[in-house]
Amino acid sequence: MKPLVALVGRPNVGKSTLFNRISRTRSAITDSTPGVTRDRHTVPVEWAGREFVLMDTGGYCLDRDGIGREVRAQTLLAMEDADVILFLVDARSGLAYLDLDIARLLRKDFRGKPVYFVVNKVESRQHALDAEEFRKAGFPGFHRISALDGAGVADLLDEVVASFPETPEKRHEEAGIRLAVIGRPNVGKSSFVNALLGNSRHIVSNRPGTTRDAIDSRFRRNGRDYVLIDTAGLRKRTKIDRGIEFYSSRRTEQAIERCHVALLLIDAVQGLEKQDIKIIEMAAQRGKGLLILVNKWDLVEKESKTSKEYTDRIYDHIGNLSWIPVLFISALTRKNLYRAVDTALDISENRERSISTSELNRFLQDVLAQTPPSSKSGRELKIKYVTQIGAHHPVFAFFCNDPGLVQSNYKRFLEKRLRRSFDFTGVPVSLRFMRK
Numbered sequence: 001m002k003p004l005v006a007l008v009g010r011p012n013v014g015k016s017t018l019f020n021r022i023s024r025t026r027s028a029i030t031d032s033t034p035g036v037t038r039d040r041h042t043v044p045v046e047w048a049g050r051e052f053v054l055m056d057t058g059g060y061c062l063d064r065d066g067i068g069r070e071v072r073a074q075t076l077l078a079m080e081d082a083d084v085i086l087f088l089v090d091a092r093s094g095l096a097y098l099d100l101d102i103a104r105l106l107r108k109d110f111r112g113k114p115v116y117f118v119v120n121k122v123e124s125r126q127h128a129l130d131a132e133e134f135r136k137a138g139f140p141g142f143h144r145i146s147a148l149d150g151a152g153v154a155d156l157l158d159e160v161v162a163s164f165p166e167t168p169e170k171r172h173e174e175a176g177i178r179l180a181v182i183g184r185p186n187v188g189k190s191s192f193v194n195a196l197l198g199n200s201r202h203i204v205s206n207r208p209g210t211t212r213d214a215i216d217s218r219f220r221r222n223g224r225d226y227v228l229i230d231t232a233g234l235r236k237r238t239k240i241d242r243g244i245e246f247y248s249s250r251r252t253e254q255a256i257e258r259c260h261v262a263l264l265l266i267d268a269v270q271g272l273e274k275q276d277i278k279i280i281e282m283a284a285q286r287g288k289g290l291l292i293l294v295n296k297w298d299l300v301e302k303e304s305k306t307s308k309e310y311t312d313r314i315y316d317h318i319g320n321l322s323w324i325p326v327l328f329i330s331a332l333t334r335k336n337l338y339r340a341v342d343t344a345l346d347i348s349e350n351r352e353r354s355i356s357t358s359e360l361n362r363f364l365q366d367v368l369a370q371t372p373p374s375s376k377s378g379r380e381l382k383i384k385y386v387t388q389i390g391a392h393h394p395v396f397a398f399f400c401n402d403p404g405l406v407q408s409n410y411k412r413f414l415e416k417r418l419r420r421s422f423d424f425t426g427v428p429v430s431l432r433f434m435r436k
Helices: 015-023 066-081 097-109 125-137 153-162 189-197 244-258 274-285 306-321 337-351 357-370 408-421
Strands: 004-008 041-047 050-056 084-090 115-120 177-182 215-221 224-230 261-267 289-295 326-328 383-389 395-400 430-435
Touching: 004 015, 004 066, 015 041, 015 050, 015 084, 015 115, 015 153, 041 153, 050 153, 066 097, 084 097, 084 153, 097 125, 115 125, 115 153, 177 189, 177 244, 177 274, 177 337, 189 215, 189 224, 189 261, 189 289, 189 337, 215 337, 244 274, 261 274, 261 337, 274 289, 274 306, 289 306, 289 337, 306 326, 326 337, 357 383, 357 408, 408 430
Parallel strands: 004 050, 004 084, 084 115, 177 224, 177 261, 261 289, 289 326, 395 430
Antiparallel strands: 041 050, 215 224, 383 395
């Protein structure tokens, strides 16, 4: 296992800025608003030839509300999991009561771990002089850095990686099947991920918008590796302010780009809404596998045909996207959770399915014999042959005498026959007509 380095500290001391600086990414949201980061957020990093996992955490605070308690609990879990702890404070705001509280906690409960005391935002000579105040925290020494411009970060990392134990022989790790957990805010995405993983990996709250970053979690089932990408909920564009919500929505779009299969969670009580359909269309346009999970099914009063009627209503709303399977789950009772993972695996395999050209042309000859295309403008459409072309999802090229003669209803007909003959459940299929 790669060493785990956790960034801890009170809110708004620059943990996410340092996270982005070390990882050379912008994967952690940074903002002047305290408490932007709420979940633990990890990314693999390499420095001086040594690999480790860097973890950003929410700001440690003593707030009595539910979110404050959850963030503090996540930070404590991060400290327990970490091999090395970077404790950040803010040179500009000076030594705060919370800094002393965290320092006492680290000295008392985490004495056996390497802890680096880091004074951030040292961007002038005066800031460097002010940093001397932090010796009151009781650590033997500290690092002065500026996460914003990078000053002092390299020296800090040199010491951090030098503290790692000797690395064992590297083991190749399979990337795994990437599943993006997407949907509107507060439909139970983090509860779904936590239930699958068996721990409180993500903060769960009935307050919409708790998750703001897209967060990866790895697990294994039946010998297969999976990566769950828990995302912030996509909101309507008109409701997204500049800043935090904009970047959170962008993270969701990026998660869809990265995934093999998108799991759209909807609230069983609220049902499918227009924004859900937009999310589905976004994933389908990008060639991603799709599975609709109706969460909180335990809250719905059941009748003999409830699930079928509910599915039919969903298909009425999504129309031509009715190739997406629908599964009813409950993150609370764990109903159908692993069935959802197994269905996602089937969809991932369908997405990679390759049909030989000879088999496709036997299919085409049967279709043309039974239902030839209708004529347009007095000219006859002649489709010569079909082949599957390389892509990340099934794309079929039909070669014909004039692509302009192909009518939209015949394109839909061919797609339905393709899906009936070959299993492309949960996968978008693209048909391209080209002049021979």
